Amino acid sequence: MPTLRLVADVYSPHFEKIIKYNGDHPSKVLKIIPPLIKIVFRITSTKFYEDEIKWDSSTDLIDFYGQWRGKDEKDARTAIWIKVKILGKQNKNDKKGWVEIHIHPYMITKIPYTSILEKILAKPYSHFFYGVQRKKYISRELIHLQRFENEIKDQLGLK
Numbered sequence: 001m002p003t004l005r006l007v008a009d010v011y012s013p014h015f016e017k018i019i020k021y022n023g024d025h026p027s028k029v030l031k032i033i034p035p036l037i038k039i040v041f042r043i044t045s046t047k048f049y050e051d052e053i054k055w056d057s058s059t060d061l062i063d064f065y066g067q068w069r070g071k072d073e074k075d076a077r078t079a080i081w082i083k084v085k086i087l088g089k090q091n092k093n094d095k096k097g098w099v100e101i102h103i104h105p106y107m108i109t110k111i112p113y114t115s116i117l118e119k120i121l122a123k124p125y126s127h128f129f130y131g132v133q134r135k136k137y138i139s140r141e142l143i144h145l146q147r148f149e150n151e152i153k154d155q156l157g158l159k
Contacts, residue, residue: 080107
């Protein structure tokens, strides 16, 4: 069955937020982020995805990269995805370095239709009626995102 797919950035008009950290042992973020995503957004293991973790220790300056996604289903049509990507470097000897944490939440709504008439009516319905519900989902998600940012900053000692 075809669907009308609506995508919205939660941080609109911005795409993502970036948290930067310089200091001791920045690679600890690799262990901090996955449980925080599950706890703060109340995501089960079946809706949590570890996309990629890379670690290059061929030189004294270790490069690391990680990417995770979590799916927070709001109802039968709408889900909010939280995508977190980290990029960093750490010195092999003194464990000092830097890391950037990119947080990108977005909402996907899928409205199924079976005829041309339903497709034509789906757009006004999503804008005038279901749009209010989507805005409520975004405002609640912004509260969770702020808590997520605060938890990361607390773990890293940033204020």
